[in-house]
Amino acid sequence: MTIISPDAKPAAAPGTSRVLLAYLRRDRLALAAAIFLALIVLAAIIGPWLVGDAASRLGLRQRNLAPFSLEHSWIYFLGADTLGRPLLARLIVGAQSTLGIAAAAVFSSMLIGGTLGLVAGYSERWYSHMILRLADVVMSFPSLLLALIVLYTLGPSITNLVIVLAITRMPIYLRTARAEVLELRERMFVSAARSMGAGAARILLRHIAPLVLPTLVTIAAIDFATVILSESALSFLGLGIQPPDFTWGAMVANGRGYLSTAWWVAFWPGLAIMLTTLSLNILSNWARTVADPQQRWRLQTLRKAAR
Template identity: 40%
Template sequence: MSQVLTGTTAAQEEKSHTPLVEAMLRLHKNRTAMAGLVIVGIFVFLALFGPLIAPHDPLEQSLYNKLKPPVWDARGSMSFFLGTDDFGRDLLSRLIHGARISMLVGVVSVSISLFFGTIAGAVAGFYRGWVDVIIMRVMDILLAFPSILLAIVIVAFLGPSLENAMIAIGIVSIPRYARIVRGSVLEEYSKDYVQAARALGASDFRLIFQHILPNCLAPLIVQTTLGFASAILEAAALSFLGLGAQPPTPEWGAMLAGGRALILRAWWVVTFPGITILLAVLGFNLLGDGLRDALDPRLRD
């Protein structure tokens, strides 16, 4: 009898939680999501405290230490834990500083796409009609091009640099957010609370930004997390092609491009930047999938 009462009490307590708390509890139970959160946390930590952690200056060159493999030195200490590149620069230090650049790329590009995509999707879904047709046809045109190809065109027009790469990545990602927000706004528009607010004289601006968009945050949070992964990968691709960060900037894609000619005689120069990109993208994808499962009301017990 006591076990039944205990189970009933636990169920009642779980149901009494707010939707946000319930989502966090479901996220905590998702092992893959927590693994992604740990990976993302590590990269955020490196981005914030990279200069304090890195054992060497990422731009310091030393021809004496050129292409040193990641092995113990004669003194028994790991002076170059992951080896050095063809200019004698410490790979570990460059990877740590590269985390700051990759996180910056994610923040800037996702902010651009989130801001403009949210506005475009909200306006299209709220006003519908010819406004919806024009906005969504523009989004369809952008989606018709492969994202990396469109980013290359934009960077080629603006000029190769890390700043222009972030702008290009943000532009090509706008349609993803616009379509998500439009669908959510169309779903929320017909609900009673929106009609009640309209009957009370709420303006269109207030209806969109105070009543409708706050109820569209769940899919936006998921897409934002996944957008970080896409931004990091696309920035690395642009830098690999010479259109993003320029040497000697310690960016992961640029490090891959600089070491591709050494892959047969210095495998560590390209292996460790590639693994770092893989882990960063994997972490954000795992976290995004976990957030999607946690925030989806259809998966609630």
């Protein structure tokens, strides 16, 4: 017979971060994607400070320098572009611009679309229908075509680029938030809060929004890769960020005329775009599997297979 002391404390349950790390270690592909994205984010944050002005410094002696050579410096390991600027430094600085624009666009679209979705889902007044019609109008246009028209009219700039990308992605968050609210507003806890005299704003902010937010964050993680591709396409067409600033898409556009003589000028930024979007998709699929209890058994299967 086991005697339990009254002073004994129950074992602490593992924290959420520890559980997520355990699930991440079971999926090696998701772990590799997370490590790669962490390195990209780290390079975007501290990389420009490390390389200084090397990304914009001209070096005509290193013009179209081939990669995989340490003859000049480690910063020329990936080669140089047509003006002798080291591609490694430009990739690091371009990561900051690319990820910064994508993050601003995704956050803006999630904030605006989520807020409008909360209002449209909870209220049954005329403006909720107006919000839905607004989303229908935006979704009726191809996103890239709409972005081209707006940027051609207003002119390419970082602000206009973020606004256009946010507008084209906003209906996804709006409709998702509205669908969640339509189901949550009929729950018992909402009726109880309403009977206690809570107003619509308090119910939305204190009771419904915290339950909708995880779904929107999951969509944002998936949408981040799409926004990066859209920004790269617009920069490739010359309607994105303008010189002297640049992104990975602009680097690909600058190197497209030298594919036969200096393939590395366009190859490395294109590879960075591909690996970043691929890693984001892999990690978002892993997050969706972890968040769904009915799909979590897949990670258990991966762990048994690894053994």
